[in-house]
Amino acid sequence: MDLLYIHQPAGKWLDGYRQLERALRDGKARAIGISNFEGKYIEELQYKWETAPQFIQVEAHPYYTQTELRELLDRYGIRLMSWYPLGHGDRALISEPVFVELGAKYGKTPAQIILRWHTQMGFAVIPGSRNVEHIRDNLNILDFTLTDGEMAEIAKLDRGERYYHRTDEQLAQFASWRPSFEKE
Numbered sequence: 001m002d003l004l005y006i007h008q009p010a011g012k013w014l015d016g017y018r019q020l021e022r023a024l025r026d027g028k029a030r031a032i033g034i035s036n037f038e039g040k041y042i043e044e045l046q047y048k049w050e051t052a053p054q055f056i057q058v059e060a061h062p063y064y065t066q067t068e069l070r071e072l073l074d075r076y077g078i079r080l081m082s083w084y085p086l087g088h089g090d091r092a093l094i095s096e097p098v099f100v101e102l103g104a105k106y107g108k109t110p111a112q113i114i115l116r117w118h119t120q121m122g123f124a125v126i127p128g129s130r131n132v133e134h135i136r137d138n139l140n141i142l143d144f145t146l147t148d149g150e151m152a153e154i155a156k157l158d159r160g161e162r163y164y165h166r167t168d169e170q171l172a173q174f175a176s177w178r179p180s181f182e183k184e
C-alpha cells in the first residue's frame with residue numbers, strides 16, 4: 001500500500017495503530033497515517049507511537065486552515081492531507097472573488113486555484129469529483145505558482161470554520177461499536 005491509515009480515533013485505535021507500525025516495518029505499507037486525530041487524540045498518540053505517522057488526513061480548505069494543528073505537525077514532521085479541499089463543493093467557497101480573479105490571471109478555474117493553494121501550503125490534496133473534465137483540471141495545477149502576496153490574500157479567507165463537526169459523543173458511540181461477528 002502507498003498509504004495505510006486509520007480513519008478516526010475510535011474503538012481500539014491504538015491496537016490499530018500498532019498494526020500500521022508493523023505493516024510499515026514489514027514493508028507492506030510505504031507510509032502510514034491517521035485521520036481526524038485532532039487535538040487531544042494526536043497528543044495522546046504521540047506519547048505512544050514507536051513511529052510517527054507520515055500523514056494526517058483532516059478537513060482543510062481556505063475557510064479552515066488548521067492553524068493550531070499545523071504547529072503540532074511541524075514539530076513532529078507530519079504532513080497534512082486535506083479532505084473537503086474544495087469545501088465539499090460549496091459554491092460560496094469556489095465563487096470567492098479572489099479565486100475568480102486569480103483564475104482569470106493564470107488561465108485556470110477557481111477550483112484549480114484552490115487546489116494549487118493547498119499544494120503551496122504543503123498539503124497533500126484529495127479532491128473528489130464525478131466529472132471527467134474536473135478530474136483532468138484537478139490534476140493540471142502544477143504549471144503556475146501563486147505569489148506570496150496572492151497566498152497572503154487567500155489566507156484572509158480563513159475564518160476557522162469547518163463544514164463537518166464530529167463530537168466527542170459521536171466518537172464515544174463509535175468506541176462502543178463492535179462488528180457483529182465478534183464474540184462478546
Ligand SMILES: NC(=O)c1ccc[n+]([C@@H]2O[C@H](COP(=O)([O-])OP(=O)(O)OC[C@H]3O[C@@H](n4cnc5c(N)ncnc54)[C@H](OP(=O)(O)O)[C@@H]3O)[C@@H](O)[C@H]2O)c1
Nearest residue numbers: 035083084085086087088089111126127128129130131134
Ligand atoms: N477522512 C475523512 O474523514 C474524510 C471525510 C470527508 C471526505 N474525505 C475524503 O476527501 C475527499 C474529498 O471529499 P469531497 O469530495 O467530499 O469534497 P471536495 O473534494 O472538497 O468537493 C467535491 C465537490 O467539488 C466538486 N468539484 C471537484 N472538482 C471540481 C472542479 N474542478 N471544479 C468545480 N467543482 C469541482 C465536485 O463536483 P463534481 O463531481 O461535479 O466535480 C464535488 O461537488 C474524498 O476522497 C473523501 O473520501 C475524507
